[in-house]
Amino acid sequence: MTSATTSPTLTKLRRRLLAWYRKHGRDLPWRRVDDPYHAMVAEFMLQQTGVARVLPVYDSFLRRFPSLKALADAPVSDVIRAWSGMGYNRRAINLQRTARVIVDEHNGVIPGDPHTLEKLPGIGRYTAAAIACFAFQRPVAVMDTNIRRVLGRLIAGHSDIDADAGWTLAEAAVPSDGTRASAWHQALMDLGATVCSARRPKCGECPVNDLCAARPLFDSANQDGTNRPQLQYAELSDTLPTLKVAEHPQPKQQGWIGTTRYYRGRIVETLRNHSNGTLPLDELGPLVTDDYIATRHSEWLQELLTALERDGLVAVSGEMAGLPE
Incomplete structure (x- = not known):
């Protein structure tokens, strides 16, 4: 049986996508600094908020609270003011509560274990995995909307998979080396944000389009879906359960004003x-x-x-x- 982490197609996919990321990855400030506190602040801000809105607030927030201790000691009102423009203000409260718990119970040292992180206020499975992977180079799976869509298309041939299946794919595909695992997930995120978008994927610009099981769905030369390349999933199928298609489409969001x-x-x-x-x-x-x-x-x-x-x-x-x- 071919293991998921050593399948030839997945090895090729990783190598090519990581090379693309080194050249085309987004230059984001939290990726430039080797500081778990910066990574934690970024991950809280990126919960339900796009990168463009996060960038200016991220910089000003860290100027106001340059360390975990500074954030933990600050008046709550100052933290709420510094969060202006982000929305979902409870995240600011949870971020400060997390800082205070880390100072009081972890000697001011941010934990690197995702299970420990997940016990902190406002940190769920994704945020815990992201901090562990990106800040501490832990070889753990990370799965957000972009990663689920990209891996679903590349491996399963479609993006209509549920969250459990998304985590299954992410866990099967994560490299065993922590440094590569961090770059791998960031590459998947960036591919999803800039190339493999939800509505209009730019398949012609994709560095792994010839390895993608979903490419025929978007290829005008093959509208009927024949010759759909399923090799990748076949190679991984011994290690993955049957992937579940999301049973119901996401409901349309209610209008914002008046809620x-x-x-x-x-x-x-x-x-x-x-x-x-x-x-x-x-x-x-x-x-x-x-x-x-x-x-x-x-x-x-x-x-x-x-x-x-x-x-x-x-x-x-x-x-x-x-x-x-």
């Missing part, structure tokens, strides 16, 4: 931009929504504030609301 998350963000942004970060509720309401009427909307506002306070994003005292200290 609870929208108004939560408005409250935090309003307090963040106010000079002292504190406002009376009767002044805050009209700044959150133009049609605010206290007799009609005060209970609605209070419910939002209660949830935000529970998440550590605001502090409410009587008829005043502000950023937590």
Whole structure:
């Protein structure tokens, strides 16, 4: 039986994709610095936020909090202010909580073990694996949307695989050497972000298009899908279970304006931009929504504030609301 990590096609695919990455990989600031703290900050920011929006905030955040200890010791309100422009403000709270746990329970040293990382606030399977792989060169599988799509197309011949199947592919394909594992996953991410996109993949620019099981699906010269190259999956099939196709398409996202998350963000942004970060509720309401009427909307506002306070994003005292200290 050919093992997944030694199959000839996978070896060729890795070699070629890593060569492409050395020449065409994105120049991202967290890749230039050998600092687990920088990697951790970047991974928290990249949760649900694109690279373009992360870049300016990443730089300013690290200037404000240049070390794990500086972040752990900072007032919560300063961390929330430094997160401006990112959205999903709970990530800022979880990032600081994680910094404090590491200072208090790990002697200020960020763990390199993904299972230990996953126990920290706001860190799930992907973020734990990414920090372990990119910051500590651990040969662990990393799987995000780009990686799942790229590996699904390259190996299984389609990208409609569920998350479990995505992790299975990532684990089968990860190199055993940590340094190569880090570059491998970054190469897959960059290929997915710049070439193997979800809607219009640029197959002609792909460095591994002749090895891709899904290439015929996008090739105008072979619309019927005949001669579909399944060699790669055949070589790996002894080590992989049957890959599950995602049963249901992702639901269309609800419009942003008018959602609870929208108004939560408005409250935090309003307090963040106010000079002292504190406002009376009767002044805050009209700044959150133009049609605010206290007799009609005060209970609605209070419910939002209660949830935000529970998440550590605001502090409410009587008829005043502000950023937590």
